[in-house]
Every structure is written in structure tokens, then in C-alpha cells.
Amino acid sequence: MMSLEQFENRNVSESGYYKVDIESYPETGWEKAKQVFSRAIRGELFVGLWVVMREMIKFDIHTVQYPKEKLPVGPRYRAVHEMQRLWESGTERCIGCGLCEKICISDCIRMDTKIDENNRKVVSEYTINLGRCIFCGYCAEVCPELAIVHGGRYENTSEQRAHYTEYDDMLTPFDMALKGEVPEYPGFGAVTPHEDERVKSTPLAY
């Protein structure tokens, strides 16, 4: 059971927050003059000057030169979807159950399925209208096969609407899968590391 205990303590200071010490505003002329002197003479201005000078000298630059350099996105970040393949065999993970299509709140997923020559259900066509997608992540959450996940490709500008819906662009490249280069997917939609503890055991004697 989820409990709300952790939210009941409203003493924020314990969790690393503290109040900024704000001086009261000067009211009399004398107080104002004192404030001017304390700020000008006591050196608050010079502290500022010192701080920026110090940083310039340290030259500890934090700029990421974006198109040339890219920061890694967090694993739980929900960017453009990826369709995963099975780690070893390289076959598509998607079984065409249609749950993502059903759960999608912006109604941007559609799939066509059919029966293949091995009597299995296959997805013959799959589209996500990324122009409409709100990246809520429900599709990845609901997917029983860890097939649709949110990848890290957050750059999704295009001059063509059609580019937002290409299934092949989303699928992990097959040659990559065959070479075993597809990493086990840790991102949004993957199982959490402690998932095992939550699964009920059943007798699998056979």
C-alpha cells in the first residue's frame, strides 16, 4: 500500500531546504543611510565584483556547445518512441496487441495487424503521429512486451509531417540487433530494477 506518510511532514528544513534570511526594510532615513553605507562601504558591491572575477579566473565554463556537444538525457526521459527488438534473436518485440493504441490519450497511434504464415499475429503497419503525441508515456507503460519505449531522441523538428510517423525510423535497426549491438534498454518503458520482487510466484514445475 502506498502511504502518504512521507508527505505529511511539512518541515521543509529537514529535507535540505532553508529560508533565505531577509532583512527588514529600512524605514527611517538613518536606517536607509546605514543600509547604503553597509552596502557600499562594507563591500557588498565588492563581494559581487570578487565573485564574478573569481569565476572568470577559474574559467570553469559550463556551456554545452549544443549541436556539437550533447548532454545525455536521463533514462526516464520521454522523447521519441523506439520500437525495440528482442535482444538475442533480433525479432520485433511488438506483438500487435493494440493496447498502446487503446490507451493513447491523444489518439495518435494506429496499427494494422494480420496473421502471418506461421499463424502468428504480426504488425503490418504502425504509425505514431508525433505531431499529435504529447509524450505522456502511457503507451510505454502499458506495453506488455517492452516493445514500445521512449528513446532519447529529443530533436524532432522536421519540414515534413510524414517524418513524424515513420515506423522504420522508430524501430531499432535490424543489422544492429543482429550484431548484438542493441543495448538492453534502460529507458522509459523498461522494467524497473526491482520488478522481480513484485511478481507473484506461481508453480512452474514444467
Next chain:
Amino acid sequence: METAYFIETIIKIVVILLVFSALAGFGTYFERKILAFMQRRLGPMNVGPFGVLQIAADGIKLFTKEDIVPTNAVGPIFKIAPVITAATAFMAAAAIPFMPQFTIFGYTVHPIVADVNIGILYILGVMAVGFYGPLLGSLASSNKFALLSAARAAAVFISYEVVTGLALLAPLMMVGSFSLIDFNNYQAGGVGDWIIWSQPVAFVLFWIAAFAETGRTPFHLVANDHEIIDGFGTEYSGMRWGLFFIGEYANMFFISFVIVLLFLGGFGDGSVFGALMFLLKMAFFFFFFLWTRAAWPDIRPDQLMWLCWKILMPLAVLNVVVTGFVMMF
């Protein structure tokens, strides 16, 4: 008039114009870079090595941008206002000795356009006229933010002219001349002769007033981006806006020269070392403009007025009085 003197003066004018126009451009580059470093950023990086050619890119941009004159603007005034700013900045430079005199091919060169005996008065006067640039530009723009800027400009300039003038009165009393060459020569004896030691209050007051005159942070209220867009520059585009910019940066250089000449010994004895020191001292004051911009907040117009009339002006008067008494006895 000697023809040689005439030619020499023309050449000096052209050199000053070209050099300080270019310096204004480099000034923007340095400002961006220094602000960036102070804020742990990189600043311009993409045009040319380390972004140096950003100046060229900006220049091209400003020159090629459409020159827009708003429908309701007062055309002639709107058009001439930036020219006033730039022109007065450069005109003020006429009385500034940028270097000690030197001899080239047996010809003695005075690196000052006009060593008039009222140089300081001239500089202060011309710089004060520069205030018409923002004021007229604002009023002619037919823009409410520009109008606010005009009001602020009028208030700030008029107030701080007082501080500037009163602060300079004491050194002037000591030197007894309006010529900057005389000021320089007065302090030529070495560091100990610098007026800053005898007139520290005047130095500080003048320095503070310089920020107001150039409209730099913390007295940037004439064109505070977060309050009144670009103030007087709101309706300006292209090179007209660029002229405001050049004027501002040229002013910063010139006032830096002036501070050094007035209080910090100028070029001293006129040696090469002195000349180098002169440029270095000037560079420090220019750098300080950028430094404060990175470190300090802007203050409100009322605070600015309060500071001027209630703190700085009385201090300046007091300084004059004290100097007078000291000189009397």
C-alpha cells in the same frame, strides 16, 4: 594656418574616428566574452576563431538591416538623433590627448586634435550635448517605452552633470587649468603626484558619475531591457541603432581616458612606458564597466536620484569646500 597642421589634424580626426569605431566593435566583443566568462559561459564561439568575427557579422547585420522609420515618428529628428550621440562622443575626443607627443620623420606629432585651454570644459559640454541623442530619439519615436526612456535620460543626465562638474571642481582648483595636457603634466612626477591621492572623493564621485553619463550598469535605467525594452532604441533598427551603440562604446573609451588623465597621471612623463601605462590604466576602467555589469544589479530611477542629490552632490560640495580650505591654509 599651416597646411601641414591642417593635414595633420585631418589625419588625426580620421584615425580617431576609425580606431574608436573599430574599438566600439571590439568593445562589444570583449563585453560579451568577459560577461560570459564571469557567468561561466563561453560567449560568442561560432563565427571565426573564438567568435572573433562576430563583430564583422554584427556589422554586416547592422549595415544590411532594413532602416525602419515608424509611421508616427518625427522623421528628421528620429533620423538625426543617433548621429548626435555618435557625433558628440567623437567630438569630445577632440580634446583628449591619447598619447604623449612623439616625433616621426622629424615631425613632432601631438596626438590630440585640439589642445584647447578649456579642454575639460569642452569635453564635459560636448558630452552633455550627447544627451540630446537619446532624448530626441526617444521623443521622436512615438513609443511609450521610448518616452519613459527620454524622461529617465533627462533626469539622469541633468542630475549627474552636477555631480560631474562639482567633483571636477576640486582638482581643477588644484591644477588651475582646463587643459588635459596641463592635468597630465601636473601629475607627471610619478605615482605620488597623482591627483587621486589628493582628491580621492572627487575621483570616486567622478567615476560614479561616469557610469551615469555613459548609461552603464548599475545606471542602465535609460534602456533597461526588462522594464522598457530598449528605451530610446526601441524603434531603431539597422545602422541607426548601431550609431547609438557606437556612441555608447566610444563614450566608454573616452571617459576611461578622461578618468586616467584627470586622476591617475595620464601618460606621465611621456615615455613609452608612460604611454603603455596610460593605455593599461584606460583599459582597466573600460574593463571595470564590463565587470560591474556582470556583478551588480541595476538600481531604480528614484534610488538613482536619491543617490545623486542626497549623497553624491553634498559630498562633492563638501569636497570643494574642504579643498578650498586646504588650499587657503
Next chain:
Amino acid sequence: MSEITITIDGKEVKTQEGELILNAARANDIFIPAICYLTRCSPTLACRICLVEADGKQVYACNAKSKDGMEITTSTETIEAEKRAIMEVYDVNHPLQCGVCDQSGECELQNYTLEVGVDSQSYAIKDVDRSIQNWGLLNYDPSLCIMCERCTTVCKDMIGDGALSTRPRGSDAIDAEFKESMPKDAYSMWNKLNKSLIQPNNGETLDCTDCGECSAVCPVGAIVSADFQYTSNSWELTKVPATCSHCSAGCQIQYEVKHDSIDAPEPKIYRVQNEWNYVSLCGAGRYGYNFENKVEGKDEAAFAKAVEAFEKADTIAFDSQITNEEALILQKLKEARGYKLINEEARKFAAFMKAYASVSGNATFKTPLKAVNDANFVISVGSAVKTDNPNARFALNNSMIMNKGAAMYFHPVADPVVESMGKNIMAINHAPMQEEAVMYLILDLFAKKDVLPAEVAEYIASFHSMKTVTVTETVKEKVIEIVKEMKVNEETGEEEEIEVEKSKMVPKKVQKEVEVDDNRLLEIVGAPKKFDETMEKMLKKKDTFAMMVGPDFYSHPNAANLARLVALVEKYTAFSITMIPEKGNSLGVAMICELDESAGKYSVGYNVAADFVLSAAGKGDLDMPAMNQQEGTLTSIQLRVNPTNAALPYEGYELNDIANALGLDAKETIDYTEMLGAVAGFKAEKFDDLPNHYTNKGEEMRGYALEITEATTVDENVEKFDEDAAMKEALVYLANPTLQFNDFTNMSHQLNEEVGLYVSSDYAKANELAEGDKVAVETTKGSLELHVKIDSKIGGNIPFVPSFDSNLNSEALFNDYRFCSATIKKV
């Protein structure tokens, strides 16, 4: 049957004596889980999940009958434990890939697993190989099968094919420890489940009439349509309630519609579903759904021509595959502009009903087909029920199985499907043109002679004579034998031969002369030997009688006389009469339109050949919406007016537009639904007020029931029949194969077939014909060339000439009667 009160979970419930507890509960909205039970079929007792406690005793609700004052508890601790164990057992080795299963979302296993709250599994057994099988139109996935046996039950009890049975699963025995630890019912249910799987009777593929009802009743995704499988999830499909228009049964169906594909967003029918607890579909209804007329838009030029043609025409020819509203539009056009309305098939049906009315006093037949389901003695005359109206065939079969009934099937063509319904059906293949003899025989057998009109009674009596027959009787005689035996002499200890007298009973055949009543009618209709004995057995414990009259009668040269005989049967016997209308809406058309006998000079045809043709099949001069693209009502054999809805959009012109151009005024075709009230029998109800569903009690809430109007009776005179008219030469019969009714069924992609001459395998053997041979069929009216198709569902030696393909124009070969003498030669 009397009304009683029982108490279920403290709620007092009124029901009938002997009603199953499950049905009583369902009718009163009390939920008792049940997986294997089918409402109109016999209880299978496979799932055992319908356990309830009745008067303190655990019984199965699907099997136990209610008694007055019964106290029923649906939930006790032990019952809940059983349910939980049963659902766990069902989940043993059931694949968890619900995602790919077609049934997911409407799966009873899913529902009950959640209902019972199975969240862990206590049982396990080694799985066996259960690979997927293709059964033609269906796919069977044994790994999903939970052995509820609903498919075999419905096939046997309702459809009458009996094409499915169980086969051994071949798995290990259940671990012995479970016997002790498991709840009892769950264990025995598992024990049974663990031993069997489903298979077609002949092993590999289904040999049946392809109704697909097994796939409809399957609670899981084990039996699914091969065409539909994996194309859509059930929840994506929009369900459009409609009425099947292919035959007169007017079954309630749901068209299930979804966009075609990602690239083609227009709607498409994916499948047809039915309320299988209350209505069973035939294959044509289930698979014949995509016959829509795809039209780009309004073809104004063709419309202008159509209006022009209507203005020029003096005749409108049409068939009975139209709605009541369209029939009314045509009738109104006739009234307004004096058109002749030509629809021979409906006209003959109307004439038949009129002749019937002149004796019976009812304008139409008055018993719906449901009476056949409820009867325990059924007679079918004049109809190849299997193809004329599959639901009539289901009713026939259902009555025999559920009511332990018996039936007589009179038809010239032997039907293996009917014969296989069981030993309680007597199929009599009389000669064509001897239908009157059949009717006289029925009167003879079932009418009380003293109330029959005197002439009829006399005429019947004239066929009876007494004759002496030699009967062989078996008599048991006592015979005394002297047998020599070896016996040990007790005194001497030696063995000696002694003679012993022994008596024994020996059967002995004795010839005997007996006087019996000889009924020559039996001989005329070709009744089997020992007819009297069989009849005696069949009639035991029978109290409800129903008779179905088929389309052979309507087109019969002596139709009027037959109709009057039918009316006499209704009047003087216990039989109720149900007439099978030949086509989808023949009854409605016959009631609404005044039809003319002869056509004029220039005719406009609606779905039939004419000078200017309106066609819903896209074959004419102006396109019309097909039945799945229009709203309207259809009149069914259940004597109901059923609404049907448009499953697919239609962009073109419809008959109403033409009628408006010709001076009528109605915004929509369904505006005529209310106007139907002016026609005798119909009610003035608005289309949008017509319901189309079944209640939990099984009440048919569909449209409204026709009112049976009275007609004036004339007399009860019937004519004698001509024994010599019997057609004994080589014949052909105008009838369709199973799954085909008309152009529309044949347009559907799953049913499409090339038209042929359908023959029985016996006939093919006798005439040395093989599948695909080209033959010429020649009658006095013309000839046709057809390919031979051997149909295992036809018997006897009369080939079928189909009428489902209008390009063939097979009706032209025949005189009015459905039988016709013909020569068939191989070419």
C-alpha cells in the same frame, strides 16, 4: 408448467415450474457465472462454475430445475473455493498472450478470472503439443481451448451438423496429490478437461454447413474466423445492430466496423457477430457481409437518366431483397403514377397466402418460426429447409433435440443434413407434383375424420383398403430334448452315459395371414416400410405440433389448392402453420405491394434485369445502396418487422431520391416506416423508436410483431390430386447451395464462388461426372452450360441449378415450378 416463486439470495423470483435455476436467475438480473451453458441448448456440465446451493444442497444451476419455494444461495464459502479453483485450473497452461488473442476484451476466461480474482496459481501440469489447426473458414487453436464444449453442443443441439467432437488430449494424469488438496468439483472438471480436445468429426477439416456458430459461442479465442483472425481487437470495432437480409429468417446481427487500414481510413465491416444465446446464424449471414456497393459520389447524369426512365416506364420489376420502406415507395409510385409492379416470386407467395386465407381466415400465416423451436413434432413440406431458410433447419433440429421431438421431412430431394439429425426424423422423398398427396396424407394421419369436411374425409377414405398380408411372426416354442450326458456314477465311481430330459425355448418363424389397413397415399408419397410402427414410436409423448410450408408450394402449378389444404391442416389438426418466405423480404413485399401479373412495354428494374436497371450490386445503370448501407425494416418469418441499420456510408442516390423526383415527398427513406401503418398488419411506428436487441430473459425486443389480420373465408373446398402428374423423369431443382442466397452473398469475399450445377456424389457417380466437368442443362425453355460441382450436402439424384447468380438467369430454364424435367449432357 405453472408459475412458482423461488428465492435466490434473498430475492423472491417468479419463474416457471421446471425452469433451470440459471435461466430463472438470469431473467431476474441475478448473476450466476456459467461458461459452458448455452441458453437454447442442453446443459453440458463441463465447467461446473454455476454451482449454487439449493435448499442446502450443492447443485449446478444450469442443470437443476426450480421447484416452488426453493431457497437458493449463489455464494457460500465452499462454492467460492470451488469457483476460485475452477478458474485457476482454466488458467493452467493457458497462454498469457492475451494481447494477440482476438477474444481479448470480450473473453469469458478473462472476465471470470478477474471476477473470481485469480491472482496466483496453485496447480500445474505438463503441457502437451497443441498446435494450431486450420479448419477452412475457421482456425482452431487448441492451446486456448478450455474445453467448455460449447462448440460441440451448439453444433449438435442447435445447428444439427454435429460436426465437432472431442478427441483425447494425450496428457499425463493429474498429480495425485491434487485429488486430495483440491475442491471436488474443480478436480473432476480438471480431470475431464485434461483428457480431451476438440476435433472435427472426420479428423482434419470440418465437414459441415459452415455456419461458424462454433466460433461465435467460443468463450475464448480458440475457434476464430480465419479471415478475421488478428486483424482487429474487439474493442476497436463499432457494433452496428442490424438485421440479416439474405433470407427470410431476419436474424439479428451486429456488423462490426472499423477503419480499413492506416492508409485507407474509410470504414470497413470486419465481421458479423450475433447474440448466440438467442439467435444462431448460418454461414451466409456470418460470412456474407461485405457486399456493399462502393460508390464514389452522386452520379447526376445517371440519376437524370433514371428519372427519365421512370417517367417513360410503365412497369417496375424488382425482387424481394428490399426493405419494407422501399416496397412502400414502389407501391406509392404505383398509386401515384400507375406503374405495374412485377415481382413474380412475391406475387405467387401473396397468391398462396390469399388462397390460404380464404379457408383459414388469416390474411397471413399466424405462427412464427419460434413455434417450431417449441414444438416436439414438426413437419416440413415443400422446402429444402437447409438452403431456403437455415434458421428453419436449426429450429427443426433444435426441437428434436431439446424437446425430445420427432419430425417428418417431405421433400423430393434427399438431404443428408436433415437425415443426419437423428433417428427421430423421417425423411420422405416424394415425387415432385405430389405435394397434394402429402397434404392429404397429413390430413389422413393427424386430422380427426369426423370434423373434416365430408368430401375430404371421403376422398381420404378412398385411398384406404383392407388387405391381407402375410406377416412373419416369431413365436417361441417349448421344445423337450433328450440329451446324452456323461456322468459319474456315485455308487460305482465310474463314468457312464445317461439320458437327461431338457426343455428349452426356441424361436420359430411362423407365417401368418393378417388383415391390415392399406393406405395407398403412403405408397404414392413413397413412405418407407414399417411406416406405421415408426410413426407410433415417433408420436409417443408428443403434444406440440408445428408445420413448416416451403417455397415449393408457392410456385406449384396447383398452389391455390395446396394453400387450401395447408389451411385445412391448420384448422383440423393440432399443427400450427409457418410459411417460409422464399427471399429476404418476400413476406413484407407480399403484404405491402399490389403486384401485377404481366409487365408493360418499358420497365425499370430494381436489382433485376430490365430496360433500365437500378442495382445495389453495382451492375446496373444507376447504383443503389446495398442492404448494409441502408436503414429500413425487414419482415421476417418470425412475423416481426425488424429494423436494420447502415453499417457503411453510402454516397450515391437511393430509391427515395428518385421517388422525390417523381413527386413523392420524404426526406429520408425511413420516413416511410411510420407510413407502413396504413398497410394491414403493420404498425405506425417511427424507425428510430424500433428496438433491436434481446433481453436477459431471451425476449426478442426487435421492431414489432405483425398483427395478424383476419380475412373472409369462402369455403373449404379442395381439389383432388392427379397421381399421374408425378414427375418421374430426369429433373433439376432450382435451389442454392449452402452459404449462397443471392448476388450479395456471392459478392462477399469469403463466400465468392463460381456458379455451377450442384450434384450429389451418388448422382455424379451414376452419370460419370467429375467435379469441374462442363455440362449442358437443357429444358423445354432453354439451356445453360454449367460446371459440375459435387456437393456432399445434397442427396438423391436431382441436381440443383442455383439462382444466386443473377448473371446466370437460371429462372429462365424453369416453368413456374421449382422442379423441371431436364436433360443433362456432358460437353
